Amino acid sequence: MASYVDEPGPGAQKRRHAEEPTSVSEQEDRQGGHDSDVRLASDFHTDNGHRFGNFPNYYSFHNVEDRLDLLTKDLISPMLDECGDDFTIADIGCNDGTLTKALHEKVVTVVASRGLTTRVRTLGLELDPQLVARARSTTFTPGNGSEICFEDVDATDEARVSALASSFLGPSSTRINLVTCFSTTMWVHVNHGDATFLAFLDHLKRLSQRLVIEPQPWRCYRSAATRLRRMGKSELVCYEAVAARSDKVIENFIVRAVCGFSGSAAEAAATTTTASAAEATMATMTATKKTTKKTTVAGPEAEFGCVVLSDAAGSWERKVLLFERGICVD
Ligand SMILES: C[S@@+](CC[C@H](N)C(=O)[O-])C[C@H]1O[C@@H](n2cnc3c(N)ncnc32)[C@H](O)[C@@H]1O
Numbered sequence: 001m002a003s004y005v006d007e008p009g010p011g012a013q014k015r016r017h018a019e020e021p022t023s024v025s026e027q028e029d030r031q032g033g034h035d036s037d038v039r040l041a042s043d044f045h046t047d048n049g050h051r052f053g054n055f056p057n058y059y060s061f062h063n064v065e066d067r068l069d070l071l072t073k074d075l076i077s078p079m080l081d082e083c084g085d086d087f088t089i090a091d092i093g094c095n096d097g098t099l100t101k102a103l104h105e106k107v108v109t110v111v112a113s114r115g116l117t118t119r120v121r122t123l124g125l126e127l128d129p130q131l132v133a134r135a136r137s138t139t140f141t142p143g144n145g146s147e148i149c150f151e152d153v154d155a156t157d158e159a160r161v162s163a164l165a166s167s168f169l170g171p172s173s174t175r176i177n178l179v180t181c182f183s184t185t186m187w188v189h190v191n192h193g194d195a196t197f198l199a200f201l202d203h204l205k206r207l208s209q210r211l212v213i214e215p216q217p218w219r220c221y222r223s224a225a226t227r228l229r230r231m232g233k234s235e236l237v238c239y240e241a242v243a244a245r246s247d248k249v250i251e252n253f254i255v256r257a258v259c260g261f262s263g264s265a266a267e268a269a270a271t272t273t274t275a276s277a278a279e280a281t282m283a284t285m286t287a288t289k290k291t292t293k294k295t296t297v298a299g300p301e302a303e304f305g306c307v308v309l310s311d312a313a314g315s316w317e318r319k320v321l322l323f324e325r326g327i328c329v330d
Helices: 024-031 073-082 096-112 129-137 158-169 183-206 218-232 247-259 265-271 275-285
Strands: 086-092 119-126 147-152 176-182 206-215 286-289 294-298 302-308 319-325
Touching: 073 096, 073 176, 086 096, 086 158, 096 119, 096 147, 096 158, 096 176, 119 129, 129 147, 158 176, 158 183, 176 183, 183 206, 183 218, 183 247, 206 247, 247 302, 247 319
Parallel strands: 086 119, 086 176, 119 147, 176 206
Antiparallel strands: 206 319, 286 294, 294 302, 302 319
């Protein structure tokens, strides 16, 4: 997913992640933070999106097509073979729905290109009600009898998310075919802490047949904290307490929570109180198979396997974790 800003050329700065503006003023300019017309009234907006990631103008500087390019037709197509009449998608932390709609369209296009009659049904979930209102109000044609809807909810509220998911799925189905969570895990992590973050991942896993997570690297956590500090705002409540404080450990933390071979999020929390503990645990539980474009990870007792989709260099600049039920690696 191209959630990074390319700065090509010799000696150029590293590509920056979507969450990582160079300075508060640059970010505020991008977000319209100095423009009273853009500034919104609810509590969510007192920090211009810097506390929860609910940036009001997020898609004016993030190209969604690039960000979906790792989810190829070849990847989507087999998912359609396994679903019934409907293919269901839930996008967690969907902001104003721009990426959600592009993903929906992409799947509809694959359905059409294969001459299938599958109905694509998409649910976007978002913390910020004003972004949800915008997602609903923007004209969009879902295509081919498909449908898309948006709800405001704190995705860590398991009871409400479960209720929304079951009313979306109806009685004939218990799992959503594809759950996605792009550039949102960090915001859950820094606002709710390790234990709730693990419970959140555990819940996503229970809801999904397949789960796609685009995690944020550690430097985005640091930048988010720094930006608020520079703005003179209060700290992100759980930033200091977050146990996973490096890219690899964040990835391990997420993989373990979803694939966790002993299954329990509480147990995972207990073993990830330090970065080295998490790394040691992952080292013993994983079998890793590398190709230029993907790495498959699974534990011997894993309910889910994880395919790490990334660029040829395997960098965090373009990385998505695709969790699928029943993947097993020799
Ligand atoms: C950085 S944006 C990413 C938007 C979109 N997923 C994308 O990648 O293009 C993160 C979004 O997650 C939302 N978010 C943060 N915490 C959330 C929570 N607990 N429940 C639901 N949404 C949340 C924010 O409001 C924001 O819109």
